[in-house]
Amino acid sequence: MLLEIKNVFKQVTEPSGEIITVSHAEHLMLDKGGQMLLTGPSGSGKTTLLHMIAGLLSPSGGEIYFDGVRIDNMPEKERDLWRARNIGYVFQKLNLIEALTAEENILLAGYFAGGNMAELKKRAAMLLERVGLANKKDTLPGKLSIGEQQRIAVVRAVINKPVLLLADEPTASLDAENSRIVLGLLRGLCSENGTALILSTHDESVKEQFDEWFDIKGGRFITHEHH
Amino acid sequence: MSIIKIVRRNIMFKPLQSLVACCVVMASIAMAVLVLLLADGVHSGLTAAAEPFPIVAGSKGSPNQLVLNTVFLKDTPMSNISYTEVEKLRANKNVAMAVPFGYGDNYRGFRMAGTEKEIFNYVINPQRGKWLQINEGRAFEAPFEAVLGARMAAMTGLKVGDTFKTSHGMVEIPGSKGHAQEYKVVGILKPVNGPYDQSILTDIKSIWAAHAGHGAAVQGVTGVLIKPAGYAQALAVLSQYRNNKEMQVVFPSQTIIELFSVMGDAEKVLQIISYAVILLSLIIIAFTTYWAAAMRRHDNAVMRAIGAGQKAIIKINFLQGMLLSCIGTAAGAALGHGAFAALAYLLREKTAVNLTAGFTLQEGIMIAVVVAAAAVFSFIPAAAACRRQAADDL
Numbered sequence: 001m002l003l004e005i006k007n008v009f010k011q012v013t014e015p016s017g018e019i020i021t022v023s024h025a026e027h028l029m030l031d032k033g034g035q036m037l038l039t040g041p042s043g044s045g046k047t048t049l050l051h052m053i054a055g056l057l058s059p060s061g062g063e064i065y066f067d068g069v070r071i072d073n074m075p076e077k078e079r080d081l082w083r084a085r086n087i088g089y090v091f092q093k094l095n096l097i098e099a100l101t102a103e104e105n106i107l108l109a110g111y112f113a114g115g116n117m118a119e120l121k122k123r124a125a126m127l128l129e130r131v132g133l134a135n136k137k138d139t140l141p142g143k144l145s146i147g148e149q150q151r152i153a154v155v156r157a158v159i160n161k162p163v164l165l166l167a168d169e170p171t172a173s174l175d176a177e178n179s180r181i182v183l184g185l186l187r188g189l190c191s192e193n194g195t196a197l198i199l200s201t202h203d204e205s206v207k208e209q210f211d212e213w214f215d216i217k218g219g220r221f222i223t224h225e226h227h
Numbered sequence: 228m229s230i231i232k233i234v235r236r237n238i239m240f241k242p243l244q245s246l247v248a249c250c251v252v253m254a255s256i257a258m259a260v261l262v263l264l265l266a267d268g269v270h271s272g273l274t275a276a277a278e279p280f281p282i283v284a285g286s287k288g289s290p291n292q293l294v295l296n297t298v299f300l301k302d303t304p305m306s307n308i309s310y311t312e313v314e315k316l317r318a319n320k321n322v323a324m325a326v327p328f329g330y331g332d333n334y335r336g337f338r339m340a341g342t343e344k345e346i347f348n349y350v351i352n353p354q355r356g357k358w359l360q361i362n363e364g365r366a367f368e369a370p371f372e373a374v375l376g377a378r379m380a381a382m383t384g385l386k387v388g389d390t391f392k393t394s395h396g397m398v399e400i401p402g403s404k405g406h407a408q409e410y411k412v413v414g415i416l417k418p419v420n421g422p423y424d425q426s427i428l429t430d431i432k433s434i435w436a437a438h439a440g441h442g443a444a445v446q447g448v449t450g451v452l453i454k455p456a457g458y459a460q461a462l463a464v465l466s467q468y469r470n471n472k473e474m475q476v477v478f479p480s481q482t483i484i485e486l487f488s489v490m491g492d493a494e495k496v497l498q499i500i501s502y503a504v505i506l507l508s509l510i511i512i513a514f515t516t517y518w519a520a521a522m523r524r525h526d527n528a529v530m531r532a533i534g535a536g537q538k539a540i541i542k543i544n545f546l547q548g549m550l551l552s553c554i555g556t557a558a559g560a561a562l563g564h565g566a567f568a569a570l571a572y573l574l575r576e577k578t579a580v581n582l583t584a585g586f587t588l589q590e591g592i593m594i595a596v597v598v599a600a601a602a603v604f605s606f607i608p609a610a611a612a613c614r615r616q617a618a619d620d621l
Contacts, residue, residue, distance in 0.1 A: 048618075051618035051621075054532065056528075056531070056532055056616065056617040056618040056621070057616050057617075057618035057619075058616065076537065076613075077536065077537060080531070080534070080535070080536040080537060081536065083532075083534055084533075084534025084535075084536070085534075087534075089532050089533060091529075091532070091621060093621070095525075095529045095532075095621065096529075097526050097529060097530070098240060098526075099233075099236040099237045099239070099240030099241075099526075100233070100236055104228060104232075104236070107228045108228060108233075108530070108533065109533040109534055110228075111228040111229075112530070112533060112534035112535045112536070112539060113534050117228060140240075156533065157533075160534070
């Protein structure tokens with residue numbers, strides 16, 4: 001078992017003083033190398049749950065275990081290191097550093113994880129070739145199309161061969177063609193590296209490609225019936 | 228990839244924003260430095276100009292005017308005193324040396340200073356050595372021979388062997404009739420870094436001869452440079468002439484101090500302005516570093532999400548804030564010194580008074596305070612960025 005979530009929830013206080021629960025997951029498990037689709041309408045708490053799993057947001061309650069180690073109450077410094085070594089993240093918004101080139105954005109994740117720069121550069125070149133953007137490695141994100149930026153974000157997320165890749169609506173701002181490319185890339189790269197994947201979406205066409213998904217609103221797994 | 232590279236990229240990515248941040252800091256520091264240097268430089272410049280004149284004597288009247296006449300070669304010359312007073316001073320056991328000065332003529336606006344050959348042997352003090360030293364040619368030996376100040380020679384192009392005619396008065400009036408006598412340049416002085424760089428020295432007998440027909444007091448002098456035999460003797464000379472009805476004896480450095488004390492309020496205002504400018508620059512630095520950090524909030528969150536530790540985030544933000552502040556501070560200090568040098572140059576051109584101000588302790592403290600403040604202002608938002616939940620800024 002790679003990931004186990006036990007009754008994790010996040011509450012926020014509204015300006016009116018009312019406390020509301022923005023995300024709740026009763027029980028959720030993911031095996032090493034497994035792939036999971038997280039579904040639910042906008043505002044159902046998918047992003048919040050992914051942030052809590054990545055240690056970017058502290059849950060209001062519950063427990064999160066990663067490879068048997070509880071991570072939700074880890075000290076901040078320790079959690080930063082844990083995240084750098086284990087987690088890859090593809091954001092809903094593109095979130096590339098605008099001042100850095102495509103290649104530098106990719107290498108940045110490796111640098112923070114303390115990787116060997118020469119090896120990282122080699123791997124980045126290979127991955128850029130793979131996503132068809134080898135000739136854009138020195139281009140700033142602002143000069144890339146949305147689809148190209150998302151492919152760079154995927155490469156950045158897998159550069160360290162993470163144990164778990166979290167992809168938050170990675171196809172939300174893409175057209176059908178780019179959506180298919182990015183999704184294929186994510187799943188392919190994860191399979192090759194033995195990386196587990198949690199992919200959140202509200203896109204019905206994405207659901208079509210998975211056998212099973214976890215519906216956050218209903219708090220249960222739903223098995224897809226192929227037509 | 229390195230922290231420095233990220234910082235450099237961040238700064239270069241928004242060059243205008245970085246430039247504005249630098250320029251704002253630079254302008255405020257330059258202003259503060261300039262105010263500090265002016266306050267210091269004017270005082271030390273005037274005091275340095277007065278150094279060769281421990282005591283001056285002249286006719287009874289305004290001590291300020293006497294100092295302006297003799298030390299700074301400015302203002303209308305006071306009425307003359309008799310040359311016999313110079314002889315009396317020379318006979319005074321408290322006086323080591325007494326050299327007369329007579330003013331009243333000019334060449335192209337440069338003042339003639341009639342004096343005696345002895346002035347070339349005048350030693351200000353053992354450290355400074357001789358005040359007036361010949362750079363080229365020789366000292367004057369006879370009437371109507373002239374020795375030019377270094378700057379005067381450079382500005383007029385007069386050389387040893389050249390001749391010129393003077394006009395009566397302190398400034399040249401176009402079309403006015405000059406003196407008939409012709410002066411011959413026999414020497415050029417080494418720079419003295421003071422008003423006498425713009426003077427023309429000649430035998431005082433030349434001045435007497437030139438004015439023989441103008442009804443001026445025969446064998447009169449405007450001022451006398453007195454070198455006292457010692458500190459106690461200086462006070463004795465002052466005391467001897469305190470009640471003299473014809474003459475006054477003044478310490479130019481004292482007159483300058485009094486002048487500054489009269490202007491005390493103005494100096495205080497200048498000081499308050501400089502403190503206000505420093506305070507303003509600190510506020511500006513705080514604002515610019517906070518503003519820059521706020522602009523980086525999203526990037527900080529992204530970097531944390533992809534694995535950056537708190538240390539790395541603090542380093543990036545701190546270095547970026549410090550780099551912009553330090554560049555701005557260094558450029559501001561350089562600009563302040565540059566502006567001061569330009570003002571000093573203009574003043575030197577006009578008066579030959581050298582405003583001397585180097586890197587002062589006060590300026591050093593100010594820069595240290597600004598850099599320390601920049602460090603604090605850079606660290607606070609950097610540390611604050613780490614205290615925030617990264618998810619809030621994604």
